[in-house]
Amino acid sequence: MNRSTPARWLSSALLTLGTSAALAHGDVTPQSVDTKSLPQLGAEWRVENPFRGNAEATRIGGSAYNQNCARCHGLEAISGGIAPDLRKLDNECASAKTAPKKAACVKEIDEIVITTMRRGRVRNGAVYMPPFEGILSQEAMWAIKSYLETRRERPM
Template sequence: MRFVHLVLLAAAAPALAAPPNPLRGDPAAIEPGRAAYAAHCAACHGDQAVSPMAEAPDLRRLDGFCRRLADAALKSHCLRDVDTYYLRSVLDGKVRAGVVHMPPWRGVLRDDEIWAIRTFVETRPLDPPKRTTSVDAARAAAPPH
């Protein structure tokens, strides 16, 4: 019986994955993505995809792990997984413990707008890592030698 479930799950897996972002790397998608982002996303996720609120994630970091991968095939697979997560999140929204953390955008945003937004976000630069440890703070406060 378990084998049948695994076979059914394996057969359904390709249908569960979204296609990769068809606009990734297309410079013509950035401006429409910026406009759609400003109209629909910026209120929660910040002007440049840098979230002003803890509840709304920093969208620039969605594929941070993928960016560090050296193997091209693995990186492509990773980005496809993140694209699937992104698409499902946008279409279906996010609800935790009965609280809506992100509304669903299915029927509001067209597919081309959704992918243009993702393309725009992928062009936003990442901030350098912040040094917030007590050791770093002590070093910054210490007088120069």
């Protein structure tokens, strides 16, 4: 079978584009996060963000996010379409009518986010997000969540 010139060009372009897209995300090796300046949380995993509103955690989380999450979720948590836009994580919580409902919603989102960071996401055998447990500490993951709370699309 003889390929036409346009078909060869298209195959070559797609291969180049795929390679360029992969390289555009930079080093996919998880980067360590220095959390020595944060309170240490111990071995038991929290289900609610213990660093909420902590400026140091937010600073560390911003750096950790840029090093480990932005390649898929986008700079400043603004997705370019590869992965979910993390500014929208708790949009539904912002519209909760009462403070207890809002708090329960935020706690539920905290639990979903930390579980996803720890275990990753796999669907039909395809890895959509790698697991970070054993790579990033609990302190680093909660610092990232603290940073994401500053990037909310709909403030609480």
